[in-house]
Amino acid sequence: MAYTQIKITVKQPSPKLEAFVRELGVKKNEHLKEVMSQQDVTKKIHVK
Amino acid sequence: MTRVYQITSENGDEYKISLSQNDWLNLSGEIKELFGLDLISIELVRVSGNAITSSKTLATIEQLIADEFFGNPKAILFYYCDFLNPIPTTGKKLRPQEYRSRLFSDMLQRYISQHNLHGISEVVTIVEGIDEPYYFHIICRDHHLPEVQQIASKLQADFSK
Numbered sequence: 547m548a549y550t551q552i553k554i555t556v557k558q559p560s561p562k563l564e565a566f567v568r569e570l571g572v573k574k575n576e577h578l579k580e581v582m583s584q585q586d587v588t589k590k591i592h593v594k
Numbered sequence: 595m596t597r598v599y600q601i602t603s604e605n606g607d608e609y610k611i612s613l614s615q616n617d618w619l620n621l622s623g624e625i626k627e628l629f630g631l632d633l634i635s636i637e638l639v640r641v642s643g644n645a646i647t648s649s650k651t652l653a654t655i656e657q658l659i660a661d662e663f664f665g666n667p668k669a670i671l672f673y674y675c676d677f678l679n680p681i682p683t684t685g686k687k688l689r690p691q692e693y694r695s696r697l698f699s700d701m702l703q704r705y706i707s708q709h710n711l712h713g714i715s716e717v718v719t720i721v722e723g724i725d726e727p728y729y730f731h732i733i734c735r736d737h738h739l740p741e742v743q744q745i746a747s748k749l750q751a752d753f754s755k
Binding site for chain 2: 556570574576
Protein backbone atom coordinates (compact mmCIF):
# COMPACT_ATOMS: atom_id res chain seq x y z
CA MET A 547 0.00 0.00 0.00
CA ALA A 548 1.31 3.44 -0.91
CA TYR A 549 0.20 5.28 2.20
CA THR A 550 -1.62 4.37 5.36
CA GLN A 551 -3.02 6.83 7.82
CA ILE A 552 -3.81 5.59 11.31
CA LYS A 553 -5.80 7.89 13.55
CA ILE A 554 -5.70 7.48 17.30
CA THR A 555 -8.01 9.61 19.42
CA VAL A 556 -7.45 9.74 23.14
CA LYS A 557 -10.72 10.84 24.70
CA GLN A 558 -10.74 12.02 28.29
CA PRO A 559 -6.96 11.79 28.78
CA SER A 560 -5.57 11.49 32.26
CA PRO A 561 -4.63 14.85 33.82
CA LYS A 562 -0.99 13.71 33.70
CA LEU A 563 -1.14 13.01 29.95
CA GLU A 564 -2.92 16.27 29.22
CA ALA A 565 -0.38 18.23 31.28
CA PHE A 566 2.43 16.47 29.40
CA VAL A 567 1.09 17.29 25.92
CA ARG A 568 0.35 20.88 26.91
CA GLU A 569 3.86 21.26 28.30
CA LEU A 570 5.20 19.89 25.01
CA GLY A 571 3.34 22.68 23.24
CA VAL A 572 4.97 25.29 25.47
CA LYS A 573 8.39 23.73 24.85
CA LYS A 574 7.71 23.66 21.14
CA ASN A 575 6.87 27.36 21.22
CA GLU A 576 10.22 28.08 22.88
CA HIS A 577 11.94 25.89 20.31
CA LEU A 578 10.19 27.76 17.46
CA LYS A 579 11.56 31.04 18.80
CA GLU A 580 15.05 29.51 18.80
CA VAL A 581 14.58 28.35 15.21
CA MET A 582 13.40 31.82 14.17
CA SER A 583 16.40 33.53 15.69
CA GLN A 584 18.94 30.91 14.61
CA GLN A 585 21.64 32.49 12.48
CA ASP A 586 23.42 29.23 11.73
CA VAL A 587 21.45 28.22 8.65
CA THR A 588 22.37 24.98 6.86
CA LYS A 589 21.15 26.21 3.48
CA LYS A 590 19.32 29.18 2.03
CA ILE A 591 16.81 28.42 -0.69
CA HIS A 592 15.11 30.88 -3.03
CA VAL A 593 11.93 29.58 -4.63
CA LYS A 594 11.57 30.81 -8.22
CA MET B 595 22.11 17.09 14.71
CA THR B 596 19.91 19.94 13.56
CA ARG B 597 19.49 21.24 10.03
CA VAL B 598 17.88 24.63 9.56
CA TYR B 599 16.79 25.76 6.10
CA GLN B 600 15.85 29.30 5.26
CA ILE B 601 13.36 29.48 2.41
CA THR B 602 12.47 32.67 0.57
CA SER B 603 9.32 32.36 -1.51
CA GLU B 604 8.69 33.92 -4.95
CA ASN B 605 7.10 36.96 -3.29
CA GLY B 606 9.80 37.40 -0.65
CA ASP B 607 8.08 35.76 2.31
CA GLU B 608 10.56 33.94 4.51
CA TYR B 609 10.22 30.59 6.25
CA LYS B 610 12.51 28.45 8.33
CA ILE B 611 12.31 24.71 8.68
CA SER B 612 14.25 22.83 11.31
CA LEU B 613 14.82 19.07 11.17
CA SER B 614 16.34 18.03 14.43
CA GLN B 615 17.34 15.06 16.54
CA ASN B 616 17.97 17.44 19.43
CA ASP B 617 15.91 16.41 22.35
CA TRP B 618 13.62 19.28 23.16
CA LEU B 619 11.00 16.52 23.43
CA ASN B 620 12.97 14.57 26.07
CA LEU B 621 11.95 11.46 24.14
CA SER B 622 14.45 10.82 21.39
CA GLY B 623 17.20 9.44 23.67
CA GLU B 624 14.86 6.85 25.13
CA ILE B 625 13.45 5.92 21.71
CA LYS B 626 16.98 5.48 20.33
CA GLU B 627 17.94 3.30 23.29
CA LEU B 628 14.78 1.14 23.36
CA PHE B 629 13.99 0.84 19.66
CA GLY B 630 17.11 1.90 17.76
CA LEU B 631 15.18 4.54 15.83
CA ASP B 632 16.06 8.18 15.21
CA LEU B 633 13.24 10.54 16.18
CA ILE B 634 13.49 13.65 14.03
CA SER B 635 11.27 16.56 14.95
CA ILE B 636 10.03 18.93 12.28
CA GLU B 637 9.53 22.62 13.02
CA LEU B 638 8.24 25.01 10.42
CA VAL B 639 7.90 28.71 11.07
CA ARG B 640 7.08 31.74 8.95
CA VAL B 641 9.65 34.41 9.72
CA SER B 642 8.19 37.21 7.60
CA GLY B 643 5.39 37.98 5.16
CA ASN B 644 1.75 37.00 5.15
CA ALA B 645 0.99 35.87 1.60
CA ILE B 646 -0.68 32.53 0.97
CA THR B 647 2.07 29.90 0.77
CA SER B 648 2.51 28.92 -2.87
CA SER B 649 2.48 25.35 -4.11
CA LYS B 650 6.13 25.73 -5.18
CA THR B 651 7.13 26.76 -1.67
CA LEU B 652 5.15 23.87 -0.17
CA ALA B 653 6.84 21.50 -2.63
CA THR B 654 10.25 22.80 -1.53
CA ILE B 655 9.37 22.15 2.11
CA GLU B 656 8.04 18.68 1.28
CA GLN B 657 11.28 17.83 -0.53
CA LEU B 658 13.47 18.90 2.42
CA ILE B 659 11.44 16.71 4.79
CA ALA B 660 11.52 13.79 2.34
CA ASP B 661 15.29 14.08 1.89
CA GLU B 662 15.76 13.88 5.66
CA PHE B 663 13.45 10.88 5.95
CA PHE B 664 14.73 8.87 3.01
CA GLY B 665 18.35 9.71 3.81
CA ASN B 666 18.09 7.84 7.11
CA PRO B 667 16.67 4.30 7.12
CA LYS B 668 16.10 4.49 10.89
CA ALA B 669 14.25 7.82 10.81
CA ILE B 670 10.80 8.41 12.17
CA LEU B 671 9.48 11.93 11.79
CA PHE B 672 7.59 13.74 14.52
CA TYR B 673 5.43 16.80 14.02
CA TYR B 674 3.60 18.44 16.92
CA CYS B 675 0.93 20.83 15.69
CA ASP B 676 1.46 24.16 17.42
CA PHE B 677 -1.69 25.45 19.13
CA LEU B 678 -0.27 28.68 20.60
CA ASN B 679 0.51 30.71 17.49
CA PRO B 680 -2.34 31.85 15.24
CA ILE B 681 -2.66 30.86 11.61
CA PRO B 682 -3.28 33.20 8.66
CA THR B 683 -6.97 33.91 8.22
CA THR B 684 -8.37 31.23 5.97
CA GLY B 685 -12.08 31.85 6.34
CA LYS B 686 -12.34 28.39 7.85
CA LYS B 687 -13.25 28.07 11.48
CA LEU B 688 -10.50 25.70 12.44
CA ARG B 689 -8.30 25.73 15.49
CA PRO B 690 -4.67 26.48 14.55
CA GLN B 691 -3.52 22.98 15.48
CA GLU B 692 -6.28 21.35 13.40
CA TYR B 693 -5.42 23.54 10.41
CA ARG B 694 -1.73 22.60 10.74
CA SER B 695 -2.59 18.94 11.11
CA ARG B 696 -4.67 18.93 7.91
CA LEU B 697 -2.04 20.88 5.99
CA PHE B 698 0.73 18.51 7.10
CA SER B 699 -1.24 15.41 6.09
CA ASP B 700 -2.16 16.99 2.75
CA MET B 701 1.49 17.78 2.03
CA LEU B 702 2.57 14.25 2.91
CA GLN B 703 -0.15 12.61 0.80
CA ARG B 704 0.59 14.85 -2.17
CA TYR B 705 4.31 14.07 -2.03
CA ILE B 706 3.71 10.31 -1.75
CA SER B 707 1.25 10.38 -4.63
CA GLN B 708 3.43 12.54 -6.90
CA HIS B 709 6.48 10.33 -6.32
CA ASN B 710 4.61 7.04 -6.44
CA LEU B 711 6.01 5.95 -3.09
CA HIS B 712 5.02 2.84 -1.16
CA GLY B 713 5.24 1.59 2.41
CA ILE B 714 4.84 4.86 4.30
CA SER B 715 2.55 5.25 7.30
CA GLU B 716 1.33 8.28 9.15
CA VAL B 717 0.08 7.93 12.69
CA VAL B 718 -2.05 10.90 13.75
CA THR B 719 -2.77 11.07 17.45
CA ILE B 720 -5.35 13.47 18.82
CA VAL B 721 -5.47 13.97 22.57
CA GLU B 722 -8.80 15.57 23.40
CA GLY B 723 -7.92 17.82 26.32
CA ILE B 724 -10.40 19.80 28.37
CA ASP B 725 -9.52 23.16 26.77
CA GLU B 726 -7.79 22.10 23.56
CA PRO B 727 -7.30 19.10 21.33
CA TYR B 728 -3.61 18.33 20.74
CA TYR B 729 -2.39 16.84 17.46
CA PHE B 730 0.75 14.79 16.82
CA HIS B 731 1.93 13.20 13.61
CA ILE B 732 4.47 10.41 13.29
CA ILE B 733 5.68 9.36 9.85
CA CYS B 734 7.41 6.03 9.53
CA ARG B 735 8.11 3.20 7.16
CA ASP B 736 5.50 0.45 7.38
CA HIS B 737 8.02 -1.98 8.85
CA HIS B 738 8.60 0.41 11.78
CA LEU B 739 4.90 0.52 12.69
CA PRO B 740 5.22 -2.10 15.47
CA GLU B 741 7.89 0.02 17.18
CA VAL B 742 5.82 3.19 16.75
CA GLN B 743 2.81 1.46 18.27
CA GLN B 744 4.97 0.30 21.19
CA ILE B 745 6.16 3.88 21.72
CA ALA B 746 2.54 5.12 21.71
CA SER B 747 1.49 2.39 24.15
CA LYS B 748 4.41 3.15 26.44
CA LEU B 749 3.57 6.87 26.50
CA GLN B 750 -0.07 6.16 27.24
CA ALA B 751 0.88 3.75 30.01
CA ASP B 752 3.41 6.19 31.50
CA PHE B 753 0.86 8.97 31.64
CA SER B 754 -2.33 7.10 32.43
CA LYS B 755 -1.80 6.99 36.19
